[in-house]
Amino acid sequence: MNGKIRLFLLSFLFLPFLLPAQDVLRGEVRVELEPIFGAYVDEEYPLDKDAAYRRALQEAAMYFSAQIYGWSFYYDVGERARNIEEKLELTPLGEIRWGDPGLYVTHANFQNREFETTTQRFSAFLSAWLDYRPTDAQRRRLEMWQKGNIRPAQAIGYSSIGAIRGSSEEPYWLAIKKNALEDSARAAVRAMLQGSERNRPKEVTGFICLESFPFFYIDSGRQATRARFRVEITEIVPFSAY
Numbered sequence: 001m002n003g004k005i006r007l008f009l010l011s012f013l014f015l016p017f018l019l020p021a022q023d024v025l026r027g028e029v030r031v032e033l034e035p036i037f038g039a040y041v042d043e044e045y046p047l048d049k050d051a052a053y054r055r056a057l058q059e060a061a062m063y064f065s066a067q068i069y070g071w072s073f074y075y076d077v078g079e080r081a082r083n084i085e086e087k088l089e090l091t092p093l094g095e096i097r098w099g100d101p102g103l104y105v106t107h108a109n110f111q112n113r114e115f116e117t118t119t120q121r122f123s124a125f126l127s128a129w130l131d132y133r134p135t136d137a138q139r140r141r142l143e144m145w146q147k148g149n150i151r152p153a154q155a156i157g158y159s160s161i162g163a164i165r166g167s168s169e170e171p172y173w174l175a176i177k178k179n180a181l182e183d184s185a186r187a188a189v190r191a192m193l194q195g196s197e198r199n200r201p202k203e204v205t206g207f208i209c210l211e212s213f214p215f216f217y218i219d220s221g222r223q224a225t226r227a228r229f230r231v232e233i234t235e236i237v238p239f240s241a242y
Contacts, residue, residue, distance in 0.1 A: 024131040025142075026106070027063055027213030031055045033110075033124040035173055037161045042173060052126040053105065054098070058174060060130040061096045061103055063213050066181070068138050069094030070145070070209025070230075075189050077201055088186035090208075094141075102133040145209050150230045152211065153192040157184025159223040180225040181214055188229045203237040 031052045035042040044051050071090040078086030096103065107129040134142065159180035170178070185208055193204065214227035 024133050025064055025067060026129065026131050027060060028127065028129050029056050029059045029063075029213065030216075031059070031126040031128065033126060037172065037176060046124075047126075049110070049126075052110075053108070053128070055173070056105065056108070056126060056128040056130060057103060058098045058171075059177065060128075060132070060213075061098050061100065062174065062178060062181075063210060064103065064132040065092065065094060065096045066210035067212075068096070068132075068134060068141050068209075070207055071185070072207050073185070073189070073205065075186070075204040075206075077190070077193070077204065079200065086186070086190075088182070088189065090182055090185065093207075096132065100132075102135070104131055105129070106131050145230050148232060150232050151192060152228065153188035153208075153231050154226070154228040155184050155187035155191050156224055156226050157181060157187050158219070158225075159183060161221065161223055176223050177216060177225070180216070180223045181210075181227060184214065184225050184227040185229060188227070189231060192231060199238060201236045202239045203235075204233060205235045206231060206233040208232075 031047070033047045033052060035045060035047065047055070069092065071092055073091070074089045076084065076087040078084045105128050109127045110124065111127055112124050157180050159176050161176055189204065189206075189208065193201065208229050208231045211228040211230055214225045216223065216225045218224065
C-alpha cells in the first residue's frame, strides 16, 4: 500500500483521545478478514490490516451519514389484492466520505471467533470502534432529529447477496450492507404505520435517519440487519384519494 495512505489510516488511531466524548458520535463495526458472499470470494480475500481499517472507515462513514443527514423518503405501501408493489424510495440528504477529518478509529482489535455453518471453522475479523466529530452545522442537524414529530421505529431488513452488484465508488461488500439497511428502513416505516394508522394509506412521504449503528448477521443465506431509526411523516395519502 502507498506510504501516504498507510500513514493516513494509522493516524486515525491516535486522534480520538484528544477530543471530549460529548462532542462525538460513536459506533462499532466488524470487518470479516476472510470475506465470502454466497459463492463469491471477495477479490481482496484475505484482507490485510490496512484493507480492514479502510473498510471499517468506509462502513462507518455510511452510518454516520445516515445518522446526521438521513434521507427523505417516498413510500408506496402497496397492496397485493390490487397488484400494487410495495416500494420505498430513499434520497440521501448528505454524505460523509471516507477521508473526512472528523472520522477516526478509537479502538481496534483483531479477533478469531468460532461459529457453525454446515462445518465448523474459525473466522478472523476486525472489531473497530469509530468516532465522528460533527461540525456545528452537523450538530444542528442532529438536534433537528430530536424535535418536532420525530418518532422512533425499528425493524429487520434483508438483502439477497447474489442480486447485488457493486461499483467503483460503492464496492460489492458495502452495497450488500447498504441494501439490507435500506430494506430495514422500509420495514420500520411499514411497522410504524401499522401501529398508528387505522386504515392502510396509499402513499407516505417524510424523513428518516439512523439512530445508531445497525447490527448485521446472515439469515438463511441472506444478509440481514437489525436497525433503529427516527422518522418524521410529512404527508399521508389515503386510498380514497385515488
